[in-house]
Structures are given as structure tokens and as C-alpha cells.
Amino acid sequence: MAGAWRPAPGLPEADLDTPALVVDLEALERNLDRMAAVARAAGVALRPHVKTHKSVTIASMQLERGAVGVCVQTVSEAEAMVGGGIRDVFVANEVVGAGKLRRLARLAREATITVCVDDPGNLDDLGDAVHRAGSSVGVMVEMNTAEHRAGVPPGEPLLRLAKQVDATPSLRFTGIQAYNGVAQHIRDHPSRLAATERNTSLVQESVDLLGRHGISCKVVSGGGTGTYNLEAASEVYNEIQPGTYVFMDADYLANRNRLGGPFRDFEVSLYVLATVMSRRPGIAIVDAGLKAISLGNGLPQVMGGGVVYKRFADEHGVLGPSGPPLPGLGKQVRLIPVNCDPTVNLYDHLVGVRNGEVDAVWPVDARGY
């Protein structure tokens, strides 16, 4: 694709062609260390969600620090991870469609694969596909956590599905997936905690119900960057699956922590580097628009403060003043996306910077489909 151009190691960051997706490697490493330490201290498994970075290199860094495997959202991501040598992949999502089930079942010949189910018909199709491929796949029953999300209701419906998994020879019932999506960005800590506790009680009841029917949950998995420490401390979940913590973004920066201050458990380590390419009084246009930074949930923050990213087109962003003067023609700015996951998905490469210089260029291995 486009991008025959690659920055060479040693190139000063200031000389990068833009827009570029830049990772502050030291901040990244601190984030990875911090989450690994939290999981260790809490005695839960860390299975980071790699949908955020889609990078085999960063997944490997997470495994080196003790992660038990990775989570992905799609069969494409699973294939990219396994192709890069990652040997334990949990597709934390349902897989529907004959083609995708075939691909998943085949992949299970090369690596340990686990997948979610929330429907008996899909479970049948999965069992058949895995049987035909001669492989074995782990299954987590996904518990519904909100009206607009996937998952089977807790209690009896969940038990029925778990029994069906148990009765399917090619499949291994592994446990319950209960990622509380709506809780992740609840801004104030008391409400976020309350939402987590309500969800966790339902999970506990389902674990107990399954237990009374002789079905034990080896894994109870959930928890994103917004609630990771809460599920970790719950004594119900034994695995957490945060993703965004590696990079952080403006959406999570807006959460508040337990003490009511800004959520800063992790540092912003990723930004889109852009250049001012046109300039008039009161207007500075940068070369990063909708195709360079995901704007589906809001406009990016300009690092350094004082300047506001006000509007956008496909390849342009318009900065307006908000105090300090606007940067001049040719100056670089650093943009923090509202959501880093879909922003990373726009790029073929992550540019890792250390001490103001390019240190590494990593492919976004699992970009696209």
C-alpha cells in the first residue's frame, strides 16, 4: 500500500514526515510495567487486548512481562497474532459466518484458541467447524452486560449454553466472559465502582449456578482500562483484559480516579504528529484530518495546551487559538486522539521514539481485515 517511505532509526522526530503515528517508547514501557505489576500483585492473570495496538511486537513485550496470552476482537487479528508467533489467543467476541469459523478452526491447529459464544445455533456451527478441522477450541460463554451489547443473559440462559459447550466434544468449556463496556468511561469513580459491583454480582451468581451443576469456570475474564483494578480486586474475576492502557487517549484521560482527581494510572504514550501546512491570521491548518486520526467520538487534544483543534476535513485539521499564539507554517504539533484504538487502525506503522529520535518502526500487523 502507500507508505513505501519508512523513517530510518536515528532520524530526529522533528524530521519525520507527517502525519505520523508516534509512540514514546519509554512511556509505553512504563505503562506495560505498571499493568503487569498490578495484575501480579492482585493475583489475577493479565491477558491484554491487542485490538488497541494490533502489533506483534507490543504483544510480545506484554507476554515477556508475564501476560498469559492476548485478547483480540476478530479472526483477522487472531491470524496476524498467530502468524507473528503468539501462541495463546482469546477472541473475546462471537464469530459468525462459515468462512470465519473455518479460518478460526484451522488456526486452532497452530495455537491455543479460545472464542466467545452467546447463541446455541452459532455454538453448533462452531463445534462442527472445529470437528471438521480436527482441532480443539476453548469456549467462553459471554454474559450480557448491557442492552445494546452481545452476550447471553446471566443465570439460566448462561447455564444452558455452558452445558451445550460441555456436551460438544471438539470444544472445551473455559469460563465466562463479562466485559463491562458501559462502565469503562463512567467519569466519577463511585459510579464506575457501583456499575462494576452490580455487574460482578451477576457474574458471581452465574459462576455459582454453573458450579452447582458441576460446571467449573477455569477463567472469569473482563475489565478494561477504566475498571481494571476493580475486577482485579473483585475475587470473582481471575483474568483482566485491558487494552488502551498501553497508549492512553483523551477519553480515558477524562475519567476521574478514586480520589476524584484525573485518571493518570497510565501515561499518554501515543500521539499523531502533524505539521502546519497553511497559515493565516487566526487559522493554522495541519495535515491531519479524518484519515489520520479517528474522530468518530470527538476532536483530538493538542498536546501542550492552548490551541484547539476546531474542525476537520479528510486530510486537514483546523486549529484555532485559545490563548497562546498559533504555531507557524512548518511547525509540528502532537495530537492526542479521543480514541487511540481506531486511530492506530488508520496506520501501517507505529514510529517508536526515544530521546527525540526514531528508535524503532513497528508494523501495525493486524491492521484492517
Next chain:
Amino acid sequence: MAGAWRPAPGLPEADLDTPALVVDLEALERNLDRMAAVARAAGVALRPHVKTHKSVTIASMQLERGAVGVCVQTVSEAEAMVGGGIRDVFVANEVVGAGKLRRLARLAREATITVCVDDPGNLDDLGDAVHRAGSSVGVMVEMNTAEHRAGVPPGEPLLRLAKQVDATPSLRFTGIQAYNGVAQHIRDHPSRLAATERNTSLVQESVDLLGRHGISCKVVSGGGTGTYNLEAASEVYNEIQPGTYVFMDADYLANRNRLGGPFRDFEVSLYVLATVMSRRPGIAIVDAGLKAISLGNGLPQVMGGGVVYKRFADEHGVLGPSGPPLPGLGKQVRLIPVNCDPTVNLYDHLVGVRNGEVDAVWPVDARGY
């Protein structure tokens, strides 16, 4: 990257793994024929903007039908087009930054390259880079058409810049670029026409002013899918640069034509194919969210009507009923993006379908940076 999986020609569309970016090839061909015919009849050059499809194949189809060359927005796109054999590329945008200017100047050794300027300092840098590369580059002075857009004000400022181009040996003054971005999606035709006429008068005045100073404009270029026929009939513009017409999208579908009816000069030929992957009463979740369809400017339309795409996450979209019943688990839906350009940029391949079967798979050559 991800996507080792490719659909094979002959595969029924119903068997495609999703999400997939699908092109109805016959509708595409009709769109290409129609625009080529309009330009021919109006006696203007057609230089389609390939930022929409980023495909060397589709660009070639446009050239086969009489296009004089292509427009791109970035140096990356220019490199991908030239790399695919396209020999006349106009970067309808300013290029700022030493690295990008070097790449552009080098590219001009392999193909005819034209670029925009709106700043004297950038013009100096461009001239130097081209001189050092030993190449020659055409320059269009971009006229400002709205407060938040690039471009130099019409009249004297435009003349000054044109004179500066003329005085730079490595550069060829080619003409004026005046793409009226704000007019493209003005819904009612009389207002869209009025906005075009206001802009066109300013262009005419600048053309005349340059003429009185001995500088002739070989090319006067502008006009997108929303106004293509207006610039074509203006007798001021001699080149039009529409992009989106090849595919159409929900944003342009909302324009009204000269008779007050819906704008249907071109057909929707592109959609995101998605599959229902989770289902409960009143809820159908499809496997196409923010990473599969650009949502920066609004939610997609579901083809076939009656069902509404209500909310989204990164890899999921939630359909709610609006009359007819929701599709069942495993059923496919076709989503028309609000904006097709940034949607195409999410994919590595376009799947061309004819008579319900995969007919061709084309790389999105200029995807990303």
C-alpha cells in the same frame, strides 16, 4: 498486515467474510462513463480525484475513459499512483516539510507532477527542492474559497504568488486551483449554484488580473461531485476534479438536484457488507463498527431500508427496528457510509462484485501514509 485472507473470483457475495468493502462493478462503470461523458460534452478536462478510491486500477479505468490525469491529496498518494504507472498527477494540496518536498521533487523525475502553493516561503522551499532534484514541477496557485480552508486570497495576493512561481526556473506556473469545498454539500440547488457562482466570479477576476500582467492560466481547476456540472458549464474552469462520484455516499445522496429531487446523477456502487453476529429481541448487532466504516460525520444507512444503524463500538454496530423486522443471526446487511472516502481508507482491498459473485479484488494502493 492482517488480511492474508482474500476472496477468490467466483465466490458468491453471500459467502464473503465480513466486514468487506464491496463495489458493484456495473454501477461503478456506469458512474465512470457518465462523468466522462459530461466532461466531454462540456468541453472541460476531467482530472478525477483519486483520494476517494486510492486504487491504481480505478484510476486507470478513468484514464481509459479520457481523464487527463489524476488529483491526489498527499505525496503518499502520488507515490502510489506513479508506482502503479499513472503518469500525470496533480497534488491538489500544499506540501510542507523538507522530507515531503524531497520525495515530491524526486517523483517529478518519473512522472508529470503538479502541486499547489499558497505561501511564498513554501514556494521557495519547493523551488529549491525541485532544483536540487534536477526535475521540473508544475505549480497551481490555490485560491482561498472559505475562511477555514487553505489558499491565498484572490486578486493581488494571488498575483504576487503567481509572479513568484513564474520567476522560479525549476517551476512551471500552470494555473489556479479553486475547489469550493463548502459548496459541495449545500443541499438545495439554487443555494449551491449561488455559492458556485460567487466563487467562480472571484476566480474569473483573478484569471483576468493575471492576464493583464502577462501571466496566462493554462489550467483553472475545481469542482467536486456536488458541483461538477456547474464548474463544467462556467466557462471559467477548464478542468473538473470530482472524486466521490465513482462510489457515491449517503452525504451526497442528501443533496437535491436542479429540479428539487434527490441528487441521483450517480449511483451508489460501494457499500460495507456486514453480518449479524448477535441477536436479541429488538437488537441486531453487526460486525461493522468504527473500524469498518467511517463514522466521523454520521451513521451509515442500511440498504434496503427499514432498519436503522443506531449506535456503534469499534467492531460492532447496533441495528434497531424501524418498521420491518430485524435480520436474523448470520444474515448479511449492506451499509452505505455517510462518507465513502475515509471508509475506503480503512481497507486494504476493494471486492468487485458482478452478478452476485466476486469478479475482482483490487488493492487500495494508496491506503494510509
